[in-house]
Amino acid sequence: MSIILTNHGVNDTTTSNNFLASSSNLLDGSLGNSWNNPNPESNKTLAEKYLQSVEDLIAISNISNDSDQKNIHIDTCSGDECTNTVFNATVTVRSSGNGIVKTAGFKYLQDYLPNTTHTFNINSIVVSTTQRGKENLEITLKFPLLTPRPRHFELQCVSWNYNQSNWTDEGCVWGGASKPDECTCNHLTSFAILMSRYPIKIPYMTEITYAGLSASVVSLVISLLIELIVWSKVVKTNTLHLRHTAHVNISLCLLVADCCFLASSQPKSISEIWCRIAALLKHFCYLAMFFWMLSLSTMLLHQAVFLFHKVGKKTYLRFSLILGYVCPFLIVFITFLTNNGGAQDAYFSLETCWLVYSGLLKGTIYTFILPVGIIVFINLFAMIVVIMKLLDHRSREKSHEKEIQAAKTVLRSVILLTPIFGLPWIFGFATFSLDLTARAVTLAVNYAFVVLNAFQGLFILLTTCLGDRMTREALLNSFRKKAPPTISESSTNLETTTKKS
The missing domain is CATH 1.20.1070.10 (Rhodopsin 7-helix transmembrane proteins)
Structure with a gap:
């Protein structure tokens, strides 16, 4: 799919839906062990290559709201302020330009992407948001947490950095204890919430x-x-x-x-x-x-x-x-x-x-x-x-x-x-x-x-x-x-x- 998207593109809805259905099937739990195999063509993991390819597919295809699959949900909206909802995760985009915002939610993908931090664990599904023609973005994301946050445990709003192949909190701010499931970011990409493995310690x-x-x-x-x-x-x-x-x-x-x-x-x-x-x-x-x-x-x-x-x-x-x-x-x-x-x-x-x-x-x-x-x-x-x-x-x-x-x-x-x-x-x-x-x-x-x-x-x-x-x-x-x-x-x-x- 990555090669076709790079060399030929996708020109019709049927092909994009077929690719989307196949991508959804790859996330089934029965194939969980297969994700541990390294990608022979690059130093990127299979999960990272998968995320980038599906994100590109959604960005260039004529995807509609009825394209939902078992493990991938897609929602689209347009306007100066619009909201998409996938797997109970809500993404609100405010901008100064017009364009279509596409949001995809992936089940189980958070288990396959490498955890690049030593003190945090992924605590939400992965949500990818793409757009065309939008400027001066302000994105508010609300994630259903996979594990309830105990008191004194810090959460971190992150996005996937394809250049460095890691999670980064650059451009994102966590809503704090009053809004533990909310993130505010200034760019569009694939997002998730990480939760600290240990409670905050008070020095001395x-x-x-x-x-x-x-x-x-x-x-x-x-x-x-x-x-x-x-x-x-x-x-x-x-x-x-x-x-x-x-x-x-x-x-x-x-x-x-x-x-x-x-x-x-x-x-x-x-x-x-x-x-x-x-x-x-x-x-x-x-x-x-x-x-x-x-x-x-x-x-x-x-x-x-x-x-x-x-x-x-x-x-x-x-x-x-x-x-x-x-x-x-x-x-x-x-x-x-x-x-x-x-x-x-x-x-x-x-x-x-x-x-x-x-x-x-x-x-x-x-x-x-x-x-x-x-x-x-x-x-x-x-x-x-x-x-x-x-x-x-x-x-x-x-x-x-x-x-x-x-x-x-x-x-x-x-x-x-x-x-x-x-x-x-x-x-x-x-x-x-x-x-x-x-x-x-x-x-x-x-x-x-x-x-x-x-x-x-x-x-x-x-x-x-x-x-x-x-x-x-x-x-x-x-x-x-x-x-x-x-x-x-x-x-x-x-x-x-x-x-x-």
């Missing part, structure tokens, strides 16, 4: 995560030691007792969860049972941390709204223990049982040792995201109400001054704590809706989320311990008492003892 994300978690583990251990040292000196009121109890439990839950995260950072090097245990502990401990934060917010909200109504320490502790540990336990227990007893790929993923994400509102990950989202919203609401109420009570009598002062101390901590536990997860929720193919914006959101959450333990140390005046003073006093006396202090003490004698 792993290093930042491990560095942050390591710093958090050390900071949380220091925070717990500080709470142990200053507890008897700082915890003077019910408000402070409940606040520091919440801080200790938040730090303890986050410490265990971060240790499990680091222990399962290389899922391939641990067994399935340990991966399941790590996912289970992380699920429970991270949830428990947020529920204890909810307990702290609830306590502050109650004290701000009902300033003179006191709740017994034992009553609130029972409430906090139920909210902080029983609620997350029930969520984890029910999720574990309803997903085949914590089975792989149902409850947890062996690749990440974490919960499964199967799509929007699909997968066990949402038994974590939804409770956390509700808690973050309540925490932010509680902070706003507490601030408004405390500002309202500033002009009133200073009765219960001790409790009010304690509430203000807690408020200062919550203003620092609530962004730490709340706002970073707003970035986290955004990462589930944004696609990494959006590049700059999504990368910034992901970096913000990872940095703020990986260093969460360090922020707890800076705000609840070192940033709190009462805790800081109590800690300094403890070190002063334990420090050995200096020479001047010893001399002064000796003189005083001598005078008394």
Whole structure:
């Protein structure tokens, strides 16, 4: 066919239709192995020679819309803006000239053309578009994808370069995550869509995560030691007792969860049972941390709204223990049982040792995201109400001054704590809706989320311990008492003892 087209051409419709029918038959699946044989007459593959010959045939022949074959569909149109549809692939051509646009869709040809890239696979049928008399072209192509595009996988709009015998993205732009099946090009030839074999990686994300978690583990251990040292000196009121109890439990839950995260950072090097245990502990401990934060917010909200109504320490502790540990336990227990007893790929993923994400509102990950989202919203609401109420009570009598002062101390901590536990997860929720193919914006959101959450333990140390005046003073006093006396202090003490004698 190539020789006839080159030397003689095709002068009648019957001949062109016969050639077209034969070309369609060559694409049958039963002949798939034949395409692997090299073309003896040139260094081009049989599939490339086939595509070029059929493209030339369609360009010079009087092809009509009723020339469709089993494996080749053809559509034609004319005008300044016209649209052709072949095998559900749509090609819209806008131009400043008049002429006939011919579009052909080829079944299975994408499997026979050589894949000239190492990181992408062909993910659509091959569509060829030719024209006569058209100038200043703008082509919009919409392909049905052969495989649905997962999140964070990049697509590439390409055309076949006959001179270099490879796929090239020159002159074509992909529509992005919002239009994953759309391409815009400025020339006509044979087109296809390629899909990346691997998801987009965020540079240095792993290093930042491990560095942050390591710093958090050390900071949380220091925070717990500080709470142990200053507890008897700082915890003077019910408000402070409940606040520091919440801080200790938040730090303890986050410490265990971060240790499990680091222990399962290389899922391939641990067994399935340990991966399941790590996912289970992380699920429970991270949830428990947020529920204890909810307990702290609830306590502050109650004290701000009902300033003179006191709740017994034992009553609130029972409430906090139920909210902080029983609620997350029930969520984890029910999720574990309803997903085949914590089975792989149902409850947890062996690749990440974490919960499964199967799509929007699909997968066990949402038994974590939804409770956390509700808690973050309540925490932010509680902070706003507490601030408004405390500002309202500033002009009133200073009765219960001790409790009010304690509430203000807690408020200062919550203003620092609530962004730490709340706002970073707003970035986290955004990462589930944004696609990494959006590049700059999504990368910034992901970096913000990872940095703020990986260093969460360090922020707890800076705000609840070192940033709190009462805790800081109590800690300094403890070190002063334990420090050995200096020479001047010893001399002064000796003189005083001598005078008394």
